[in-house]
Amino acid sequence: MPIKRNGQFITIQQHIVEAQRKYRPGSSGEFSWLLSAITLATKIIASHVRRAGLVDVWGEQGTTNVQGETVQKLDLLANEALKNALGYRDSVGIIASEEDNEPRVLQEVDEAHGRYIVMFDPLDGSSNIDVNVSVGTIFTVFRNPPEVASTEESVLQPGAEQVAAGYVVYGSSAILVYTTGHGVHMFTLDPDYGAYLLTRENIRMPEHAPHYSCNEAYYHTFPSAYQRYLAWAKSEGEFSSRYIGSLVADFHRILLKGGVFLYPPTEKQPDGKLRLMYEANPIAFIAEQAGGAASDGSRRVLTVEPNTVHDRTPLIIGTQRNVNEVLHFIQKR
Ligand code: P6P
Numbered sequence: 001m002p003i004k005r006n007g008q009f010i011t012i013q014q015h016i017v018e019a020q021r022k023y024r025p026g027s028s029g030e031f032s033w034l035l036s037a038i039t040l041a042t043k044i045i046a047s048h049v050r051r052a053g054l055v056d057v058w059g060e061q062g063t064t065n066v067q068g069e070t071v072q073k074l075d076l077l078a079n080e081a082l083k084n085a086l087g088y089r090d091s092v093g094i095i096a097s098e099e100d101n102e103p104r105v106l107q108e109v110d111e112a113h114g115r116y117i118v119m120f121d122p123l124d125g126s127s128n129i130d131v132n133v134s135v136g137t138i139f140t141v142f143r144n145p146p147e148v149a150s151t152e153e154s155v156l157q158p159g160a161e162q163v164a165a166g167y168v169v170y171g172s173s174a175i176l177v178y179t180t181g182h183g184v185h186m187f188t189l190d191p192d193y194g195a196y197l198l199t200r201e202n203i204r205m206p207e208h209a210p211h212y213s214c215n216e217a218y219y220h221t222f223p224s225a226y227q228r229y230l231a232w233a234k235s236e237g238e239f240s241s242r243y244i245g246s247l248v249a250d251f252h253r254i255l256l257k258g259g260v261f262l263y264p265p266t267e268k269q270p271d272g273k274l275r276l277m278y279e280a281n282p283i284a285f286i287a288e289q290a291g292g293a294a295s296d297g298s299r300r301v302l303t304v305e306p307n308t309v310h311d312r313t314p315l316i317i318g319t320q321r322n323v324n325e326v327l328h329f330i331q332k333r
Contacts, residue, residue, distance in 0.1 A: 010198035012176065012187045014041055020069050023182050025092065030091035034116055034141065035164065037092070039176065039196060041085040041135050045078045045123065046174040046189055049184050052129055072186065075099055076130055078137060088240070093144040096155055096309050098278055103155045103309055109146045110144065117142040117155055118165070118301035119278040121130050122168075123304045125246030134171035136248025141165070141281040155330035159281030159302035167282065175205075179289040184255070205292040207260025208321040210238040221267035229262075229329040247274065251317065252281050254308045255290055260318030262326060264297070272296070272314035277308055280315050293323040 002009045024031070029053045031293040048089050052074065079099040086092045087106055093114025096103035098121040107114030120139040128135055128309035141164040148154045166178030184203040187196035212233055217225060233239040242259075244250050250261050263274050274280050284294030284301040294317040304313065316326045 001201055002190070003201060009195075010197040012198070015185060015198055016180075019180060019182060023180070029088075030115070031141075031163070032087075034089050034091045034118070037085040037089045038082070038118070038120075038139050038166070040172070041078075041081040041117065043153055043177060043189065043194065043196075044081040044085075044169040045137055046073075046168070046170055046191075048074055048077050049135065049170040049174075050251075074135075075126045078126075082122050082137070082139075083121055086118055090114070091120055092256070094151055094154060096121070096277070098124075098275060098310075105151055107198060108241075109144045115144050117144045117157075118212075119155070121275065123202060124248050124279065126246075128244075128246050133178055133244060133248040133317075134169055134246050136167050136169045136246060136284050138167045138248060138279055139165065139313070141284070152278075152309070156276070156306045158305055159276075159284055161251045162281060162285050162302075165282035165285040167248045167286075169252045170250075171249060175199075175252070177252065177286060179286050181285075181289065182288040184286050191277050203255060203290050205255060205290045205319045207257035208319050209254075210236070211242055211254070211257065211259030213241070213259065213261040214241050214263070215243055215253065216241070218266045218268070222264045223330075225330040225332075226262065226264040226318075226326070226329045229326045230331065233325075246281060247283070251287075254318045255286065258319045258322065260316060260322035262317075263315045264275070265314050267293075269312065270321070271311060271312045274315050275305060276301070276311040277309055277311040280313050280317075287317050291320065292318055293320045295323055295327060297316075297327075 003156040016035050020027050020032050090113045093107045093109045094103050094105055096119040116142050124138055127136040140162050164180045168176045176187045182219055186200035188199045189196050266271055280301050287294045296313045303310050316323050
């Protein structure tokens with residue numbers, strides 16, 4: 001149920017402004033204005049996702065993206081919605097998208113403009129659209145350092161530098177989860193109001209849960225430590241396995257119910273499949289803010305220094321205890 005304060009629902013705009021007043025008094029409000037562009041774009045995306053099958057947004061666009069993946073029609077709609085909305089925000093200096101080869105400079109940075117970088121996966125898991133499985137939008141916000149020469153250098157920051165991160169999971173309802181470093185908060189889109197209403201505040205992951213989420217079809221190409229972890233979990237006799245194949249949906253379940261999601265290195269993807277900058281980093285920021293953990297198998301995801309905007313990474317993310325159970329097998333030679 002939506003949370004009320006003084007008998008009033010709390011919209012995400014109100015929540016963001018309240019947080020800005022509390023944690024960044026005297027701020028210009030441009031950050032709140034930036035986040036409102038993202039929430040607006042996700043409402044547009046949600047309306048298309050909800051109507052998939054009724055309007056011509058199913059299926060493939062007939063092209064492949066920089067990842068070599070077949071582009072779905074909704075991928076492009078989502079990408080354009082985010083780029084258009086962010087293009088109207090003076091505070092956004094650079095955007096980078098999973099769907100685009102290179103980051104794009106929208107504003108040169110000075111004391112009044114272009115002070116933020118926004119990166120996003122506009123529609124993660126989009127291959128699931130045609131079978132009505134939940135998909136998601138993932139976004140992250142960094143400061144745009146004025147003293148740096150090149151766009152690429154500005155963008156390539158470790159995840160610990162994020163000032164905000166969030167995702168929307170387009171499932172039975174559109175749910176937005178975000179953090180600005182002061183807890184994790186969840187909003188549900190009320191299509192009648194056209195507003196995201198606060199439904200969970202300061203979410204904390206459970207201490208532990210006997211759930212793991214992994215595509216075991218690649219089991220035989222996982223490094224042996226991951227195979228030993230999975231064998232151990234099965235031998236425990238209390239673990240259950242849940243895997244949707246849509247990162248945002250798989251992670252959202254872990255945020256609320258606990259457990260661990262793992263996408264190890266595989267023969268096909270020796271560096272892992274998931275993208276560091278706009279998939280692993282944002283959900284790692286959220287996981288840590290909710291008391292969880294996120295590792296690439298050897299270090300905290302948020303400390304990884306990126307080489308390119310489309311870097312991939314292995315990912316182990318969930319409750320501290322569940323993640324440590326996996327790392328125990330990796331660290332034990
Ligand atoms: P696999 C979707 O394509 C995605 O990028 C993530 O959303 C998801 O977690 C992963 O790939 C699924 O990959 O190899 O299990 O199909």
